[in-house]
Amino acid sequence: MKCPYCGSDNNRVIDSRPADDNTSIRRRRHCDDCNKRFTTYEKVETIPLIVIKKDRGREQYDRTKIEKGILAACYKRPVSAMQITKMINEIERDIFSREEKEIESSLIGEIVMDKLRNVDQVAYVRFASVYREFKDANTFMNELKKMINEK
Structure with a gap:
């Protein structure tokens, strides 16, 4: 050094x-x-991880994309910076513990939504609405009903 x-x-x-x-x-x-x-x-040096996008294109894993998505979902919500950092670290641990060289972006999205659901339900719905590309209010309501029924 x-x-x-x-x-x-x-x-x-x-x-x-x-x-x-x-x-x-x-x-x-x-x-x-x-x-x-x-x-x-x-x-710890990790193996380079390739993300398989929805259009089947491939790009290198980028932590900042997860950070941006979570920050947008948690905007003006009672979620601390420490909670967000902890959540992102847990998501990365989940992703890299699979020890695979490639991972589907859809799987990363599901992991993010699972973590958000446990931290803040409004942030979860915000993220899900963008990630799952909600087309109308009915899709939005269906997701809310699923969340309410899980309680």
Whole structure:
């Protein structure tokens, strides 16, 4: 690890602790050449994941797409940033624990909806209306009835 201040690789770890909901390690380091301290983060390297879209096209997995969808669904809802981060981390854990190189976008959508349903029902319906492409009010009502009957 090179020091960001002087470029030396003569440094040592002075503190390590879990970060990001135990998905990475935060390390405080001390450069022995310039005596400055800096922080690094260590994450497990995952296999590249390819998402199979509805149109059968393929693209590399992008966490920010899930973040944007969840943030839009939770807009002006009583869902904290910590809850959203935790939910996204759980979704990623579910996706990557399958140890597959490709995953259908529909499966990712179902996982997201399942997590949202448990956090905020309005956010769930918002996400479902876009994800499932609700065409009219009847489709919307049918989804609401299903949700009410599950209680």
